[in-house]
Amino acid sequence: MDEYAVIINAGSSSLKFSVFRRPESNAWRLEVRGQIEGIGTRPQFSAKNEAGQSVADEQLDAAVNDGRTALAYVADWMRERYGGARVRGIGHRVVHGGARYTGPTIVTPEVLDDLRTLIPLAPLHQPYNLAAIEAVWERLPDVPQVACFDTSFHRGQPAVAELVPLPSEIRNTGVQRYGFHGLSYEYIASVLPSVAPGIANGRVIVAHLGSGASMCALKNGKSVDSTLGFTALDGLCMGTRPGAVDPGVILHLFQSLGLSAKEVETMLYKKSGLLGISGISNDMRALLASTEPAARLAVDYFVYRAAKEIGALAAVLGGIDGLVFTAGIGENSAEIRKRICQASAWLGIELDDESNARKGPRISTTASAVSAWVIPTNEELMIARHTGLLLGLIEQRV
Ligand code: ADP
Helix, strand or coil, X not given: CCEEEEEEXXXXXXXXXXXXXXXXXXXXXXXXXXXXXXXXXXXXXXXXXXXXXXXXXXXXCXXXXXXXXXXXXXXXXXXXXXXXXEEEEXXXXXXXXXXXXXXXXXXXXXHHHHHXXXXXXXXXXXHHHHHHHHHHHHHCCCCXXXXXXXXXXXXXXXXXXXXXXXXXXXXXXXXXXXXXXXHHHHHHHHHHHHHCHHHHCCEEEEEEECCCEEEEEEECCEEEEECCCCCCCCCCCCCCCCCCCCHHHHHHHHHCCCCCHHHHHHHHHHHCHHHHHHCCCCCHHHHHHCXXXXXXXXXXXXXXXHHHHHHHHHHHHCCCCXXXXXXXXXXXXXXXXXXXXXXXXXXCECECHHHHXXXXXXXXXXXXXXXXXXXXXXXXXXXXXXXXXXXCCCCCCC
């Protein structure tokens, strides 16, 4: 009987899933990956097989209006496609693991309770991640579930990088810098030895530029600092999040403008960043296509902030050997890569326009002192590897 592991990445308006076949030679084989987007508005289901060919693409009934109904739809679709197959484990992306979860963890009711306490630190993701775990439990109570955290890869950073310089009674309640996008960075670190062996053991900045955006400073494949901190609000300008803001501005929102905590939370997570600056869109494609001055300002700020953070992380690393772009914007926008590389030319980065246009993977000239790369991320594969390892389905890291 065929055996599978299912990977779930549940968000507020989308449910992404991948099905991996049980490894025969310690390597997972992707069978299918798909998603339901527009949950709550206009749900659309699509899936592709390993070769990238579409195997499903359909508009769903509006009754698919939350994570639970979306998961039920995907489960029924899988049953039809893989009827009789055995699901050996389910791996979930969980955004926040706090200080306690320094690696992937098998979910128990106690673990779930613990993870719920972190919901206020990641309101955009954590509730949906956990709801998916609960929904799977109801349907498949005997299948082990593994939570893989976006924060774990960053544990082990130097104390100064994790510090939030507030009084100890506050820090003792778990107020520290955690960092996010760790599954993406861990995946990139895992492929550097084969894709870019010359920098794999060196000082590398990885720029994960998607709707959420951050950068990670890697030294010898380990995270030593990153631009996201206690929550996923710090650092770079993002689709709807501002990135670093003077905390005095937040005090002003409360004290002078009288905004409620909920209003401030909504502003910081959903109305700022590219959307807030442009007033047009949180989508980089739309902003690059627009001639509106506000759209240009949003793109300019995105690039400015990225270059500034590269400078800061280069200082942390004492210079850099390589710069890697990944995620939606990083993998697909030659223009943004070009502008960030130009702004970082002082570090010794010289872009090769032709390689940049065809996504490299190496996009710097051979003469460039610091190499630049485009490497597609694969958080699902990272979760599959962790799930397999933890459940004893594979014996060693592949
Ligand atoms: P997430 O997984 O965080 O939702 P993604 O990594 O999918 O986000 O990235 C989404 C972002 O990538 C959006 O801002 C989108 O506009 C941008 N993006 C995708 N393709 C392109 C492209 N060709 N040019 C510019 N931006 C792009």
